[in-house]
Amino acid sequence: MHILNRLPVKVTPAPHAAPSGPALSRGFTLTEMAVVLVIVALLIGGMLMPLSAQQDIRHVTETERILSDVREAMIGYAASHSATDTKPYLPCPDTDDDGAENRLGPACVNQEGRIPWADIGLGRTDAWNNRFRYRVTAAFSNSATGFLLTSNGTLRVCTDSTCTTSVANNIPVAIVSHGKNGAGAFNTTGGNNAAPVGADELENTDLDDNFVSKTPSANFDDLVAWLSPNILFNRMIAAGKLP
Secondary structure (H helix, E strand, C coil): HHHHCCCCCCCCCHHHHHHHHCCCCCCCHHHHHHHHHHHHHHHHHHHCCCCCHHHHEEEEEHHHHHHHHHHHHHHHHEEEEEEECCCEECCEEEECCCCCCCCCCEECCCCEEECCCCHHCCCCCCCCCCCEEEEEEEHHHHHCCCCCCCCCCCCECCCCCCCEEEEEEEECCEEECCCCCCCCEEECCCEEEECCCCCCHHHHCCCCEECCCCCCCCCCCCEEEEEEEHHHHHHHHHHHCCC
């Protein structure tokens, strides 16, 4: 018994099990966490765009699409209509809100009014439920003497109401959506909305040959489209309507 008690006893600690799985994963550093938070904030910010702003974007996109389609429809109308002299011509404006063009003999009752949406098959209203304004040069809309390759449009599109700088000259057709505020637009009850406040929007309602197209601002949200005479002539040649 005494001998056994004097023998040294060596105790070896049991080995620990090697960590596995998530225990081996390294935690995020503060920098990495900051990057993740920034990304999440950006994603949430995009998703939290006000519904009204999203709707405005959709309305602008839809109206621009309609304007593009209306231009094509105007070209199609000219290609399918022959004046008394066999030359093509464009439709007159609708002046009584029935969707059909209004003529007095071969000439238009008025060179400016609403798009004759029933005649061209589209363009009844913009995305804000107002009529499109439409102006056409007289030489391009006469059903007795159609237009020629030498015909000149009288309309021009400018960067502001002074019209010292123009972006398009000698055009035969201009089409206007009066935008979200609808100021000066023909409405669907046969009347007109309240007049615009800004000079640039007023220019698009004053029944002359000048129109304004520019970046939207507090007092300007009109969308303006026009038909290039060169494109119109080219399409009429391709259709065999000119020269």
